[in-house]
Amino acid sequence: CELCEEEGIRFLSDEIYHGISYGKEEATALSFSSTAIVINSFSKYYSMSGWRLGWMILPSDLVEPINVLQQNMFINAPTISQTAAMQCWEDETIEELERHVAKYRASREIVLKEMGAVKEIPGKNVAPADGGFYVYVDLGDENVCMEEGLGSTEMCQRLLETEGVAFTPGTDFEDPANNLGDRRFRISYAGGTTTVKNAMEKFLQFWPTWVDLVKKA
Numbered sequence: 001c002e003l004c005e006e007e008g009i010r011f012l013s014d015e016i017y018h019g020i021s022y023g024k025e026e027a028t029a030l031s032f033s034s035t036a037i038v039i040n041s042f043s044k045y046y047s048m049s050g051w052r053l054g055w056m057i058l059p060s061d062l063v064e065p066i067n068v069l070q071q072n073m074f075i076n077a078p079t080i081s082q083t084a085a086m087q088c089w090e091d092e093t094i095e096e097l098e099r100h101v102a103k104y105r106a107s108r109e110i111v112l113k114e115m116g117a118v119k120e121i122p123g124k125n126v127a128p129a130d131g132g133f134y135v136y137v138d139l140g141d142e143n144v145c146m147e148e149g150l151g152s153t154e155m156c157q158r159l160l161e162t163e164g165v166a167f168t169p170g171t172d173f174e175d176p177a178n179n180l181g182d183r184r185f186r187i188s189y190a191g192g193t194t195t196v197k198n199a200m201e202k203f204l205q206f207w208p209t210w211v212d213l214v215k216k217a
Helices: 002-007 060-071 079-089 091-116 152-163 193-216
Strands: 012-014 037-041 054-057 134-138 184-188
Touching (some): 079 091
Antiparallel strands (some): 037 054
16 A cells, blocks of 8 residues: 555555454554545445445545536435445344354355365365455366366366366466366355365265376377
8 A cells, every 4th residue: 555655556455344354453544544435335245246236445535526427327325225234234134144244154164175185186275265255276187188178177077067066267367378267166155064075975985087088198
């Protein structure tokens, strides 16, 4: 934030996953800068995905320009969404949301433990899962064969077709120019712990067939 202010760069902070963290307490950009733009939403911590409701915190000089831009894109958020969101700060709601985070934490531990059992994927290939409800994994060069089209996209498709488990290939999260997306994949643990446990068991069951396929390619 300080560097951006010194260089005249506007710092924009996406804080949509704040509230869902494990071991490390998140900090808002507003703690470090009075000129930062903060974007947040009710979709993640508040479990209102699909309600299309969020907010921005702006420095005073941007309030009017953003208001003008917003008026040309939409009038206001749906009334029913706003009414529902008013309950988010009630004590009983926060207690329920914290139970959600506890479930995410338990599911996260399942995913990390099961990934640790995959000897072909070293721990350094599993991105730190300090917040949110995803684990991002790099298959490494040894577990893909790009020449034969055996990357993470193909792996995820085969996993879905054979085991009924949906992981997301990294192609949506990487620069298409470097092809790293087809070497990486994302696991969501937003579902219940039973769902996550079953999914990871099926992945471990599927994994040896994938390794064998790549070796033979």
